[in-house]
Amino acid sequence: MLYLTKSLAEEYMKIRPAVSIYVEGGGTAAGIKSFVEGEIDICTASRSLKGEEVKLLADHFGSVGISFTIAKDALTVFVNPKNQIKDFSLSEIKNVFTGKIKNWNEVGGKNQPIRVIIRNPNSGTYLYFKEHVLEGEEYASDAAVMPTTERIVQEISKTESAIGYGGIGYQKDLTNANINGSAPTEENVRNGSYPISRYLYLYTHNIPAGPVKDFIDWVIGPQGQKIVKKAGYIPLWKY
Numbered sequence: 001m002l003y004l005t006k007s008l009a010e011e012y013m014k015i016r017p018a019v020s021i022y023v024e025g026g027g028t029a030a031g032i033k034s035f036v037e038g039e040i041d042i043c044t045a046s047r048s049l050k051g052e053e054v055k056l057l058a059d060h061f062g063s064v065g066i067s068f069t070i071a072k073d074a075l076t077v078f079v080n081p082k083n084q085i086k087d088f089s090l091s092e093i094k095n096v097f098t099g100k101i102k103n104w105n106e107v108g109g110k111n112q113p114i115r116v117i118i119r120n121p122n123s124g125t126y127l128y129f130k131e132h133v134l135e136g137e138e139y140a141s142d143a144a145v146m147p148t149t150e151r152i153v154q155e156i157s158k159t160e161s162a163i164g165y166g167g168i169g170y171q172k173d174l175t176n177a178n179i180n181g182s183a184p185t186e187e188n189v190r191n192g193s194y195p196i197s198r199y200l201y202l203y204t205h206n207i208p209a210g211p212v213k214d215f216i217d218w219v220i221g222p223q224g225q226k227i228v229k230k231a232g233y234i235p236l237w238k239y
Contacts (some may be wrong), residue, residue, distance in 0.1 A: 007132040007231045028124030043203040046124035068202045073169040074184040075196040076176040080160045085109040085231035088179040099140030116143040169232035
C-alpha cells in the first residue's frame, strides 16, 4: 500500500503546493502503532483495527478512530514469468504457503523445490493472507521473509522457482496467477469471482478537519480515485 499512498500524496502536493505530506512505510502494524501513539495524522492500513488497537485509541484519544475506505485491492500470487504454472486452486495456494506442497512437480511443474517468499508479520498483507488463505495455519517454516512487497517482486523476478504474494498494484512484470480459474482483474474482483480481495483504508483519530479533511476528500473524490486506478488498484467506482 506504500506505493499507492506515495502516489496519492505526490499528486495531491502538485495541486496543493502549500501542503506537505510525509509518507513512511513499514507495514500496517507499524503504521497503526505510530497512529495510536499520536505520531502521525493519518494511518494507511490494509486491514481493520484489532480490538486491542481500538482500546489504545480510546485510552489515548477518547475515540475509536474514524476509517475511510479508499480503494479495493486484489491480493495476487506472483510467479516468475518463466514458470509454466500460472493457475492454482485456492487449496493449492494454501498448501504451498504452509509447506505441505514443496516441489513444483506436485502442481504440474518442473521437478524443482518451491521457494516461498512472504511478508514480515508487521504487514497487514501477511495477516490477511494467513487468515483468509491459510485459514489460520502457520506459514512454511522455511519461507523467506521480506520487509516489503517490492522486495518480494525483486526476488521473484530473478528466481524462477519462487512464489510470493502482494497487492495488485505491485504486479509489474511478474505473472499474476489465476486462482480457482479467475484472473486478478478489476472486473473479476467487482463480480466476486476472484477469491482474494480486500479494502484499503485511511484512519484518523477523530472526525478530520482542515488539511487532513481536504486530503481525504480529494482521495475519495474523482481525482484521487483516478490515481488509485492509475496506480494499479481498484477504485471505489468504475471509470
